[in-house]
Amino acid sequence: MTNLLIALGAFLALHSVPAIPPIRAGAISMLGRRTYLGLYSLVSVLVLAWVFQAALTTDYIPLWEPAGWQAKVTLVTAPIGVFLVLAGLASNNPLSITMRQETAPGAITTITRHPVLWGFLFWSLGHLVPNGDLRSLILFGGLALFTVSGFALLDRRARKRLAGRWDQMAKASSLVPFAAALSGRNRLRIDGPLLLSALTAAAITGWLLLGGHALLFGADPLLATTF
Numbered sequence: 001m002t003n004l005l006i007a008l009g010a011f012l013a014l015h016s017v018p019a020i021p022p023i024r025a026g027a028i029s030m031l032g033r034r035t036y037l038g039l040y041s042l043v044s045v046l047v048l049a050w051v052f053q054a055a056l057t058t059d060y061i062p063l064w065e066p067a068g069w070q071a072k073v074t075l076v077t078a079p080i081g082v083f084l085v086l087a088g089l090a091s092n093n094p095l096s097i098t099m100r101q102e103t104a105p106g107a108i109t110t111i112t113r114h115p116v117l118w119g120f121l122f123w124s125l126g127h128l129v130p131n132g133d134l135r136s137l138i139l140f141g142g143l144a145l146f147t148v149s150g151f152a153l154l155d156r157r158a159r160k161r162l163a164g165r166w167d168q169m170a171k172a173s174s175l176v177p178f179a180a181a182l183s184g185r186n187r188l189r190i191d192g193p194l195l196l197s198a199l200t201a202a203a204i205t206g207w208l209l210l211g212g213h214a215l216l217f218g219a220d221p222l223l224a225t226t227f
Contacts, residue, residue, distance in 0.1 A: 003054040004054040004058045004138060007047070007053075007054040008054075010047055011044075012142070015146070019153075041099075052217070056218070059135070060133050061133055065132065070129045070132075071221060071224035073126055074130055075209075075222075076126070078127065081119040084108075084111075086200055087198070089116060094162060094169065095109060095170065097114075100193075107194045108197075109172070110172075110181060110186050111188065112179075113170065114150075114154060114175065120144075124140045124147065
């Protein structure tokens with residue numbers, strides 16, 4: 001359990017400390033934006049792998065009984081989460097987290113201005129439901145709480161960074177998915193990053209369901225729906 005808590009703490013620190021504007025600006029100035037993002041992404045993947053390895057080697061302490069309907073929740077929410085994370089990182093989005101330069105908002109912002117956060121939230125909560133043990137509660141519950149705390153923080157930073165452009169951009173998007181489109185403030189649209197992210201998420205989901213998830217984590221999502 002100690003290893004899991006340390007790994008999770010390192011992951012949360014990695015996504016908190018570099019986000020402090022002076023630290024982030026200094027790192028980008030020293031390394032360049034592209035190099036910084038590449039190194040940050042690599043370290044994030046390695047630390048996330050450490051988190052999962054620590055979780056898998058932590059003692060199993062059951063909290064509730066598994067059921068087939070719980071695994072079906074994951075089959076719906078996890079692919080949505082993967083798509084939102086990929087689309088958010090691949091799209092132009094000056095309002096939130098992205099791997100692209102901060103230019104005109106991409107099509108993903110017509111769904112929500114914080115697709116990466118929503119993606120992690122869908123993914124983490126979707127995995128929390130069928131994994132009724134203490135280590136999963138700490139892992140997925142901790143990630144979900146950390147993600148929720150980011151909504152207001154990113155809005156404050158974007159409001160300060162964008163200054164007079166914030167009101168217009170925020171009005172054309174929404175915190176809650178699809179709220180801007182449903183209220184008539186914007187229309188849903190599709191662009192290249194959105195379409196490519198959807199196809200990539202479908203491919204990843206297919207591979208995971210056809211054995212990839214069992215290979216990586218020792219659990220078959222489709223088999224779990226039969227319990």
